[in-house]
Amino acid sequence: xxxxDTFEKARAEDRAALVGYLPAGFPDVPGAIEGLRTxxxxxxxxxxxxxxxxxxxxxxxxxxxxxQQALEAGxxxxxxxxxxxxxxATGVPTLVxxxxxxxxxxxxxxxxxxxxxxxxxxxxxxxxxxxxxDRWVAAADExxxxxxFLVAPSSTDHRLTMTAQACRGFIYATAVMGVTxxxxxxxxxxxxxxxxxxxxxxxxxxxxxxxSNGDQAAEVAGFADGVIVGSAFVRxxxxxxxxxxxxxxSLAALTRDLAEGVRRG
Numbered sequence: 001x002x003x004x005d006t007f008e009k010a011r012a013e014d015r016a017a018l019v020g021y022l023p024a025g026f027p028d029v030p031g032a033i034e035g036l037r038t039x040x041x042x043x044x045x046x047x048x049x050x051x052x053x054x055x056x057x058x059x060x061x062x063x064x065x066x067x068q069q070a071l072e073a074g075x076x077x078x079x080x081x082x083x084x085x086x087x088x089a090t091g092v093p094t095l096v097x098x099x100x101x102x103x104x105x106x107x108x109x110x111x112x113x114x115x116x117x118x119x120x121x122x123x124x125x126x127x128x129x130x131x132x133x134d135r136w137v138a139a140a141d142e143x144x145x146x147x148x149f150l151v152a153p154s155s156t157d158h159r160l161t162m163t164a165q166a167c168r169g170f171i172y173a174t175a176v177m178g179v180t181x182x183x184x185x186x187x188x189x190x191x192x193x194x195x196x197x198x199x200x201x202x203x204x205x206x207x208x209x210x211x212s213n214g215d216q217a218a219e220v221a222g223f224a225d226g227v228i229v230g231s232a233f234v235r236x237x238x239x240x241x242x243x244x245x246x247x248x249x250s251l252a253a254l255t256r257d258l259a260e261g262v263r264r265g
Contacts, residue, residue, distance in 0.1 A: 003093040003121050003146050003169040006045050007204035007225050016221035016262040018043060019206050020255065021097065021230035023050035024083040025075025026066040027237060031244065033086045035237060035251055040090045042252040043259025046206075046226065047087050048124060051080045051098035062231040065238060077106050081118045088119030095146060095169070097124040103136070112139035122146020122169050130166035137166065148172050151197065153189040164201035170226060171197060175209040191223045213254075214261030221265020229258055 001009075010017040020039045024032050036047055052067040052075050080096060088094040096115060103111050103123075115123065122145040128136065130149055140147045146169030151160055153175060164171055175190030190207050197205050206226030211217050213232075220227045236254055240247030 017045040017226040018262045019046040019226050019228040020044035021048040023066050024080040025070030029079045036087045038248050038251050039255045040092045042255035047094045048097045053099045062234050066234045084120045085118040093121040095122045100128045108135045108139045112143045116143035124148040126150050153193050161200045170204040170206045173207045194223050214257040217258045217261030218265040221262040
């Protein structure tokens with residue numbers, strides 16, 4: 001099932017989709033796979049797998065800490081693809097979220113082919129804008145992969161329209177200005193940003209703004225097609241430390257809370 005199909009299925013059920021993120025290789029490669037599968041089993045509709053990168057300028061401290069741990073353990077792009085293959089086998093759309101530099105180094109055409117071969121649904125590229133993405137767009141189109149670009153409250157109407165036209169699968173609306181991270185309350189900028197997008201496209205909109213519990217998920221689900229959660233999942237594993245069983249139980253509990261939230265939003 002593609003991410004577009006998943007968003008459509010959620011819409012038919014009168015709810016938002018729950019999109020969950022963990023970096024590959026955190027706490028190690030098998031641990032990330034187990035964690036992501038736990039999130040799928042507990043209610044995530046779409047999975048984002050982070051490709052650990054040494055200069056994560058847009059990531060907050062929680063995700064930075066996890067990515068650094070993954071890098072120090074020797075996680076490579078091939079490990080990310082192995083993680084994609086294991087998670088995509090569950091039938092849930094599985095995307096990679098990555099800065100562009102590692103893809104440039106790997107080779108966009110080669111990465112698109114390998115991602116598709118692993119069963120991946122597509123790529124989320126936070127630091128790549130559509131007007132500079134010709135190589136990726138061509139590679140993604142050749143392999144039928146989702147192209148997910150980001151928009152922000154500061155995006156002009158022209159930029160929103162251009163980005164929406166370039167996206168396939170869904171649009172990632174980052175409704176917090178600054179780096180990622182769980183927050184105590186939702187951004188007042190999120191709703192208006194989604195409304196602006198609704199005026200220019202029918203492509204589903206997923207919102208990422210630091211959601212960390214079911215009540216926040218319900219709030220965002222009231223106006224968005226998808227609720228994207230990353231730092232809160234990573235924090236559960238960081239807090240559990242070496243106690244893998246506790247970490248997985250915590251991931252499952254958080255997922256269930258968030259999944260209930262998107263259903264009442």
